[in-house]
Amino acid sequence: MGTIGYALYRLLDLLLFIIFVQCIMTWIPGATQTKLYDILSTITDPIQDPIRSVVYRYLNSPLDITPIVVFFLIRIVQRVVLMVF
DSSP, rough: OOOHHHHHHHHHHHHHHHHHEEEEEEEEHTTTHHHHHHHHHHHHHHHHHHHHHHHHHHHHOOOOHHHHHHHHHHEEEEEHHHHHH
16 A cells, blocks of 8 residues: 555544544533534534435434444545555
8 A cells, every 4th residue: 555545544544533532522521512522523524414414314313323324434435545545
């Protein structure tokens, strides 16, 4: 794997970690009102919001499964990066 592929793969790993941290923060009372959560939301919302709108359209549930869907999609993109680069 070349340098570009490796960098892209690691960037996607970092994005997965950020989404995971954001999910954990939603379980902690008051953590969603912190500056760190706002920064993480700024990074992840452009990816999660379009998927969230599709998920809510077809699955009307109080449970937000958007991070799970995003995890799977990012893992698929990582596999494609491994094959291409």
